[in-house]
Amino acid sequence: MHxxxxxxxxxxxxxxxxxxxxxxxxGRRAAKFQYATGDQPLDGYTIKRxxxxxxxxxxxxxxxxxxxEVALKLIRRNLDIELRGVRQCLNLKHPNLVxxxxxxxxxxxxxxxxxxxxxxxxxxxxxxxxxxGMPIEEAIAWLRGIAAGVGYLHASGxxxxxxxxANIYLxxxxxxxxxxxxxxxxxxxxxxxxxxxxxQTESVGxxxxxxxxxxxxxxxxxxxxxxxxxxxxxxxxxxxxxxxESVGEVxxxxxxxxxxxxxxxxxxxxxxxxxxxxxxxxxxxSVEEMLAMLxxxxxxxxxxxxxxxxxxxxxxKRSGGISDELVxxxxxxxxxxxxxxxxxxxxxxxxxxxQALVDESHRIRSWWxxxxxxxxxxxxxxxxxxxxxxxxxxxxxxPAAVLPxxxxxxxIWSAFLKESGAPQAAASLHETTHFDRPVKPSAPRxxxxxxxxxxxxxxxxxxxxxxxxxxxxxxLGSALVATIAAAIAAPLLAKGTPADPVGLGAWLAVMGTLGxxxxxxxxxxxxxxxxxxxxxRGMNLLAGMALGAVGFGLASFLGVQLPYAGDWGxxxxxxxxxxxxxxxxxxxxxxxGHAVAVPAVASLAFFGGLFAxxxxxRSTDYIRRSRVSLWSIAxxxxxxxxxxxxxxxxxxxxxxxxxxxxxxxxVSSPWCPPSRRAxxxxxxxxxxxxx
Amino acid sequence: MPLAAxxxxxxxxxxxxxxxxxxxxxxxxxxxxxxxGAPEDQTVTGQPxxxxxxxxxxxxxxxxxxxxxxxxxxxxxxxxxxGASDGPDLPILADLSRRHARLARSGGRYVLxxxxxxxxxxxxxxxxxxIEDGALLEFGAVAVRFRRPHALSASALLTVESGxxxxxxxxxVLLMAESCILGPKPHSHIxxxxxxxxxxxxxxxxxxxxxxxxGPVNIVPGSRIEGQDFAFxxxxxxxx
Numbered sequence: 006m007h008x009x010x011x012x013x014x015x016x017x018x019x020x021x022x023x024x025x026x027x028x029x030x031x032g033r034r035a036a037k038f039q040y041a042t043g044d045q046p047l048d049g050y051t052i053k054r055x056x057x058x059x060x061x062x063x064x065x066x067x068x069x070x071x072x073x074e075v076a077l078k079l080i081r082r083n084l085d086i087e088l089r090g091v092r093q094c095l096n097l098k099h100p101n102l103v104x105x106x107x108x109x110x111x112x113x114x115x116x117x118x119x120x121x122x123x124x125x126x127x128x129x130x131x132x133x134x135x136x137x138g139m140p141i142e143e144a145i146a147w148l149r150g151i152a153a154g155v156g157y158l159h160a161s162g163x164x165x166x167x168x169x170x171a172n173i174y175l176x177x178x179x180x181x182x183x184x185x186x187x188x189x190x191x192x193x194x195x196x197x198x199x200x201x202x203x204x205q206t207e208s209v210g211x212x213x214x215x216x217x218x219x220x221x222x223x224x225x226x227x228x229x230x231x232x233x234x235x236x237x238x239x240x241x242x243x244x245x246x247x248x249x250e251s252v253g254e255v256x257x258x259x260x261x262x263x264x265x266x267x268x269x270x271x272x273x274x275x276x277x278x279x280x281x282x283x284x285x286x287x288x289x290x291s292v293e294e295m296l297a298m299l300x301x302x303x304x305x306x307x308x309x310x311x312x313x314x315x316x317x318x319x320x321x322k323r324s325g326g327i328s329d330e331l332v333x334x335x336x337x338x339x340x341x342x343x344x345x346x347x348x349x350x351x352x353x354x355x356x357x358x359x360q361a362l363v364d365e366s367h368r369i370r371s372w373w374x375x376x377x378x379x380x381x382x383x384x385x386x387x388x389x390x391x392x393x394x395x396x397x398x399x400x401x402x403x404p405a406a407v408l409p410x411x412x413x414x415x416x417i418w419s420a421f422l423k424e425s426g427a428p429q430a431a432a433s434l435h436e437t438t439h440f441d442r443p444v445k446p447s448a449p450r451x452x453x454x455x456x457x458x459x460x461x462x463x464x465x466x467x468x469x470x471x472x473x474x475x476x477x478x479x480x481l482g483s484a485l486v487a488t489i490a491a492a493i494a495a496p497l498l499a500k501g502t503p504a505d506p507v508g509l510g511a512w513l514a515v516m517g518t519l520g521x522x523x524x525x526x527x528x529x530x531x532x533x534x535x536x537x538x539x540x541x542r543g544m545n546l547l548a549g550m551a552l553g554a555v556g557f558g559l560a561s562f563l564g565v566q567l568p569y570a571g572d573w574g575x576x577x578x579x580x581x582x583x584x585x586x587x588x589x590x591x592x593x594x595x596x597x598g599h600a601v602a603v604p605a606v607a608s609l610a611f612f613g614g615l616f617a618x619x620x621x622x623r624s625t626d627y628i629r630r631s632r633v634s635l636w637s638i639a640x641x642x643x644x645x646x647x648x649x650x651x652x653x654x655x656x657x658x659x660x661x662x663x664x665x666x667x668x669x670x671x672v673s674s675p676w677c678p679p680s681r682r683a684x685x686x687x688x689x690x691x692x693x694x695x696x
Numbered sequence: 697m698p699l700a701a702x703x704x705x706x707x708x709x710x711x712x713x714x715x716x717x718x719x720x721x722x723x724x725x726x727x728x729x730x731x732x733g734a735p736e737d738q739t740v741t742g743q744p745x746x747x748x749x750x751x752x753x754x755x756x757x758x759x760x761x762x763x764x765x766x767x768x769x770x771x772x773x774x775x776x777x778x779g780a781s782d783g784p785d786l787p788i789l790a791d792l793s794r795r796h797a798r799l800a801r802s803g804g805r806y807v808l809x810x811x812x813x814x815x816x817x818x819x820x821x822x823x824x825x826x827i828e829d830g831a832l833l834e835f836g837a838v839a840v841r842f843r844r845p846h847a848l849s850a851s852a853l854l855t856v857e858s859g860x861x862x863x864x865x866x867x868x869v870l871l872m873a874e875s876c877i878l879g880p881k882p883h884s885h886i887x888x889x890x891x892x893x894x895x896x897x898x899x900x901x902x903x904x905x906x907x908x909x910x911g912p913v914n915i916v917p918g919s920r921i922e923g924q925d926f927a928f929x930x931x932x933x934x935x936x
Contacts, residue, residue, distance in 0.1 A: 041920050042756045042929035054756035054929070066762065074865060124867070179859030 038063050039079070047111050050077060050119070066122055075106065078118040091118050094191055097161055101154030103174070103189035123187045125177040128170035128236070136243045141273075144240035145299060147173070150186025151233065152292040158191060159226050159291065165191050166224060168232035169214045170239065212252050213245045217260045218285045227285035230295060234280025242268045246281065259283075272300060356418055358411070412543045419540070420530045456685035460628050460677050463685075464532065475675055476529045480522050482673030487517030490665045498658055502568035502599040512565045513662060516556050520666035523548035523616070525674065528625035542617050549616025553609035560608075566600035569655030580653045582610075590652060601655050610652040615663055619644040624667055625674040632676040633668065641667040752785070753917060754864060757878065757928040760888045761867035764933070767899070770800035771871065773835065774812075776863045787863040788856065790838045797835060799827075801873060804850045806842070808833060832857075846883045851876040853885055864933060874899055878928070891926050904930070 038055030040063075045051050049070050056064040062079040069075065080091075095105050104121035111117060128147060131139065138144075151173055158165055167190055178184040216231035238246050246265065247258035264281050266274050276298050282288040289295050376383065394400040467475070495510030527544045560567065582588050590607040603611075619641050623629060645663035649656055677685075751767040768785060774796040777783030784795060796812040808816065809824040815834040816825055827833065829844040839858040844851070850873035856862060862869060868886075870876060876885040879894030896907045897915070904915040908923050915921070917932035 037922075037925070037927065038758050041927070042931055043918065053754075054760075054762055055758035055927070057759055066756075177859045179861075182859070184859075 074122045076120050076122040080116040099157040103187045123174045123176050125175045128173040138241045138243045154188040156292040164226050212255045217283050227288045230280050238277050459685040479673040483521035483669035484518040486669040486672045488514045504568040504600040508563045508565040517665040521669040524621045524670045528622045546617040550613040553612035557605040557608040567655040567658045568600050611654040614648040624670045633671045638667045752933040754931040764866035765870045773797045790860040
């Protein structure tokens with residue numbers, strides 16, 4: 006929506022009668038009205054002339070049969086939003102509000118709002134008259150009037166939602182009555198209390214005055230202070246801070262762009278900056294705060310200042326040779342506070358080597374894109390390179406050589422070198438609030454806190470000693486659980502097979518213990534540091550392979566053969582490893598008799614695969630849904646079975662072992678109980694805003 | 697055209713009067729002005745209330761405002777009277793005399809004759825004075841701005857700047873000479889910033905005529921003129 010340039014401002018001191026009394030929307034080409042002079046669409050009122058056209062309907066000047074002058078606003082059927090708003094405001098009384106008299110419907114079922122007729126110019130006209138900004142005294146007089154009206158609306162629990170210069174009028178002085186600012190079109194407003202902050206989907210208001218959070222469907226009273234800030238900026242400079250060729254461009258600027266504040270002198274710069282903060286939580290939320298920031302009446306010489314009074318030569322103090330500091334006191338320090346709420350999240354710290362690799366790949370990609378080679382040539386080069394990599398074995402050898410080193414490095418980096426991420430995020434959350442927010446006059450708003458975030462922050466805030474203590478406790482617990490589970494499981498597994506139940510029990514107990522320890526340690530290191538799956542899986546893979554090695558060694562040491570059930574589907578030679586890659590891990594091992602000594606490589610492969618496949622950290626998660634989840638244990642066992650499809654392992658022994666590890670881990674890992682969650686959600690223990 | 701002897705003045709302003717009557721009125725007024733008598737001296741006896749006020753009409757311009765258009769050569773400004781007969785031509789709801797001042801157009805100039813305390817541009821006025829574009833006329837607490845926006849037209853505009861109400865209420869009073877302009881340009885008598893074209897009102901032997909880009913249209917009271925992006929209505933002023 007491009008604003009039309011004011012038509013011919015050369016007659017700045019034109020007769021005020023000619024601008025007409027405007028009650029709707031001037032500046033729009035809206036001269037076609039449905040009703041003409043003399044029509045009586047509403048019983049008892051005679052239309053005199055059309056006044057303007059708002060977003061919701063035509064406005065007429067009319068007189069009642071007895072001669073009372075009123076403005077009639079025609080609202081078409083099925084505009085329930087508007088009507089609801091009008092009904093709520095029908096009995097509001099304030100000298101700075103356009104009074105609403107009645108709401109009537111005519112024979113055609115159209116609704117009419119009968120309201121006070123305001124003779125005088127609109128703020129839009131006044132702004133158009135001063136394209137370089139109106140004198141400060143005049144602007145302040147406007148602002149005080151608007152703020153008084155809006156403050157009353159807010160005190161009545163109503164948000165105007167459509168504040169703009171075209172809706173604000175200056176009633177002409179009549180004899181001893183001084184001229185007065187009148188705010189109209191507050192029919193759009195809604196009760197703060199009854200409106201869910203995100204109930205409506207349609208956009209309201211004029212796009213130049215629209216606060217960014219409206220995009221998110223939030224209609225707090227802060228949208229009025231935002232609009233007021235835009236209006237103040239426009240009064241002082243003559244143009245709105247965010248202009249654009251299209252609605253979308255303006256909206257985008259509201260969301261992201263910083264206003265050009267150098268055109269506004271202090272202290273108004275601070276006021277504008279704080280009312281135009283993108284985040285409604287950081288914005289000046291009440292007009293009282295805004296008024297309190299204005300220089301006192303004596304400073305602005307408000308006694309002589311009435312809006313419109315300064316139509317003569319503008320006696321602008323800014324150009325008077327006196328510095329702002331002398332006139333308005335010391336310039337307050339202002340730090341840009343506003344950034345769109347959705348960009349306020351701290352970016353997680355990246356591992357430097359990986360980041361370097363990513364940057365390098367970006368560089369290569371852009372170089373490749375800019376390379377002056379025809380597309381066919383590029384395709385050939387690419388094909389050649391890929392073929393070379395695949396056939397030379399470099400595609401496998403290179404990552405295989407580098408990856409283990411990198412994984413070890415990553416574990417060390419994330420555990421020791423990286424600065425802990427969560428406290429940093431919290432710090433940046435608080436650092437934006439560097440002014441004291443006065444207490445809002447209304448009841449404290451219920452803020453929902455993100456308990457998950459809070460819980461994770463609390464956990465990562467523990468000292469290393471606390472972490473170690475907690476880990477040790479968990480490890481002891483898991484060892485106990487694993488031993489008990491092994492004692493129960495071993496006789497059942499060994500039944501009907503040549504396996505030795507005692508040796509099997511010992512093997513299961515040790516494996517279960519070590520396996521759960523591996524999971525606990527890996528999760529303890531990664532928790533609150535690592536958000537990606539991949540590094541966690543890598544660490545688990547290492548842990549799993551270590552467990553596999555131990556399992557093989559232990560089985561050899563104890564002389565245990567692992568039992569398996571014959572009807573579990575697969576034989577060692579039928580799995581994927583054999584079928585596709587023709588690798589037989591069980592060559593030379595007797596797998597008859599339902600008990601087998603698993604070879605080292607098979608053990609390594611099975612446990613490595615099992616640990617890499619299953620998301621074990623879910624079982625140790627502090628904020629997992631329940632302490633022990635049978636579902637999760639079943640899933641882990643399923644994972645063990647899936648791994649068997651690739652590399653054979655005696656089942657159900659492996660399956661049971663996987664379930665045992667999951668159970669031991671879940672029972673022993675600390676867990677955030679529901680009562681604690683509720684406390685965190687209420688914001689106890691340093692609440693974190695729901696992001 | 698001299699008046700016919702059997703013409704009763706009350707009938708001229710009947711609702712169904714012919715389109716030419718406005719011209720007749722103005723001609724009659726011009727005659728009377730030439731004769732030197734003030735219009736208010738020509739009061740018709742027995743005129744009923746709620747009758748049309750002589751040669752005044754309301755011009756309701758959609759989206760712009762309501763204007764009291766007077767075709768008379770001169771106009772007495774004062775407090776509204778009780779009945780229809782004793783009021784001034786331009787009643788203002790204020791602490792004024794019934795006949796506070798007289799504004800007359802002669803030879804393309806406007807002369808203000810004070811009957812009550814009157815100031816012109818801040819100076820106390822003790823006799824008739826010629827007023828120019830932009831003058832501020834003050835009758836007690838009432839401040840009226842006088843404008844003649846178009847150099848080639850003798851029509852002028854009176855705006856009550858002190859906020860007092862005229863009767864009937866209007867945004868400004870248009871003293872129409874031969875023609876007046878409604879349009880977006882600064883020299884328009886009635887400034888309609890949102891219009892793209894101009895509309896010119898002028899007197900013709902057949903009555904008031906409105907000329908727009910589409911051509912001339914005769915105006916009778918109650919007629920509505922609609923253009924591409926504007927509309928206005930001329931309404932007869934009834935004596936309250």
